[in-house]
Amino acid sequence: MHVVFYTYPASLNCLEHPVFYYQLNGLGFYYFYSEILNSIYIMPVYLIVLLVIAVLVIMSSFVAVQQGTIAVTTVFGKYQRVLSPGLTFKIPFVEKVYKRISIQNRSVELEFQAITLDQANVYFKAMLLYSVLNKEEETIKNVAFKFVDERSFMQALIRTIEGSIRGFVATKRQAEVLSLRRDITEHVKEQIDRGLEEWGYHLQDLQMNDITFDEAIMRSMAQVVASNNLKAAAENEGQALLITKTKSAEAEGNAIKIAAEAERQAAQLRGQGVALFREEVAKGMSVAAKEMQAADLDTSVILFSMWTEAIKHFSENSKGNVIFLDGSSESMDHTMKQLMGMNKLHAANQGKA
Numbered sequence: 061m062h063v064v065f066y067t068y069p070a071s072l073n074c075l076e077h078p079v080f081y082y083q084l085n086g087l088g089f090y091y092f093y094s095e096i097l098n099s100i101y102i103m104p105v106y107l108i109v110l111l112v113i114a115v116l117v118i119m120s121s122f123v124a125v126q127q128g129t130i131a132v133t134t135v136f137g138k139y140q141r142v143l144s145p146g147l148t149f150k151i152p153f154v155e156k157v158y159k160r161i162s163i164q165n166r167s168v169e170l171e172f173q174a175i176t177l178d179q180a181n182v183y184f185k186a187m188l189l190y191s192v193l194n195k196e197e198e199t200i201k202n203v204a205f206k207f208v209d210e211r212s213f214m215q216a217l218i219r220t221i222e223g224s225i226r227g228f229v230a231t232k233r234q235a236e237v238l239s240l241r242r243d244i245t246e247h248v249k250e251q252i253d254r255g256l257e258e259w260g261y262h263l264q265d266l267q268m269n270d271i272t273f274d275e276a277i278m279r280s281m282a283q284v285v286a287s288n289n290l291k292a293a294a295e296n297e298g299q300a301l302l303i304t305k306t307k308s309a310e311a312e313g314n315a316i317k318i319a320a321e322a323e324r325q326a327a328q329l330r331g332q333g334v335a336l337f338r339e340e341v342a343k344g345m346s347v348a349a350k351e352m353q354a355a356d357l358d359t360s361v362i363l364f365s366m367w368t369e370a371i372k373h374f375s376e377n378s379k380g381n382v383i384f385l386d387g388s389s390e391s392m393d394h395t396m397k398q399l400m401g402m403n404k405l406h407a408a409n410q411g412k413a
Contacts (some may be wrong), residue, residue, distance in 0.1 A: 120152040125160070130195065132204040134158045142200050159204045163192045165264065170218060174226040180234035180277055185270035188221065193262045202260035213259070221266070224251045234277065241268045 124147050125131045131143040133155050140155055150157075170186040193199050207213040228247045229237060245266045256263055272278065 117152050121149055123148055123150050123157055128162060128164045130161050130163055130200055132158045132161065132200060139201060139205070142197055161192065161200060161203050163195065165189060165191045168214065168218070170221065172222045172225075174229040176229055176232055176234045176237060178233050181274050182229055182234070182237055183270075183272045184225065184268065186221075187265075187267040187269055188217075188263070189265040189267075190217070190256070190261055190263050193257055193260055199260045202258065206259050216259075217256075217261075220252050220255065221248055224248045234273065238271060241271070244268060 123131065123133075123143065125143050125145045127145045129145060131148075133140045133143060133150060135151065135155050139158075143150075143157075166189075168188045168190075170184070170188055172184055174182045174184065176182060192203055207216070225244060225248060228244055232240060245268065248266050249263055253263055
């Protein structure tokens with residue numbers, strides 16, 4: 061395969077004068093040949109130069125800006141304008157893109173150390189989320205020209221945040237730091253938001269991912285937590301036992317009250333039953349006595365009959381109980397006199413009533 065490139069001076073006739081061309085052979089070496097061309101027309105060199113210049117001018121007249129990015133241009137080193145995303149025309153060779161600025165959210169991880177009021181070392185791991193404040197021209201100019209480069213801005217931002225957190229932690233004790241995550245974040249935002257706005261940026265969020273202490277402090281904190289948990293467990297157990305005993309006592313008291321009320325009602329019912337029984341017995345005895353008197357019989361026979369019926373009832377219904385009765389005539393006579401006396405007393409009471 062041969063690749064031929066012809067050069068031809070503009071002052072010579074291409075059909076009457078020899079020209080030089082480069083021939084590339086299969087070994088990769090260039091050789092020069094000279095011959096008369098009779099049938100090939102060669103374009104003049106100045107036309108080629110003009111064509112190349114035109115292509116370069118066209119290519120340098122447009123600039124493409126990616127979505128989520130804003131370009132800042134300068135003319136002879138001076139700020140010119142801000143280019144939005146898309147294809148934009150610019151002055152060729154004179155207007156240059158100075159910097160491309162991302163308007164998307166950006167994050168950075170932070171790791172640093174602080175010292176508390178009681179001289180305890182605190183180690184922080186945080187995540188910083190920030191972005192360009194807005195798309196206004198003055199904001200973009202601040203972002204583009206406030207710092208020499210992105211590295212300088214990041215260094216200033218990180219050192220400012222670390223200094224703000226260190227200053228806040230230095231006023232707190234070690235035992236307070238773990239509960240102050242939200243306070244630390246609010247303090248940092250309050251302290252550096254104004255400075256960031258002057259730089260053209262906005263702090264969107266600051267997350268305290270991890271807060272740790274020296275190993276000795278971590279062990280002591282673990283012991284404190286363990287002892288507090290044991291204390292809380294003991295208190296909870298005591299409260300549970302107290303509640304259990306209180307409820308048991310209340311239940312027992314309620315049971316006693318219920319039993320007493322039931323016993324009272326039962327006793328009342330038993331008393332009413334006994335009273336009714338006695339009333340009926342008295343009525344029966346009264347009727348029987350009247351009948352005995354009408355028949356001119358001694359009413360003590362009724363008492364004797366009741367006495368014998370009682371003895372009979374004892375003997376028939378007793379379950380292993382021993383009842384001693386004096387069966388002599390003197391004892392019976394004594395018992396009959398007592399019963400007759402009770403009968404007279406009952407009759408006297410009824411007469412008074």
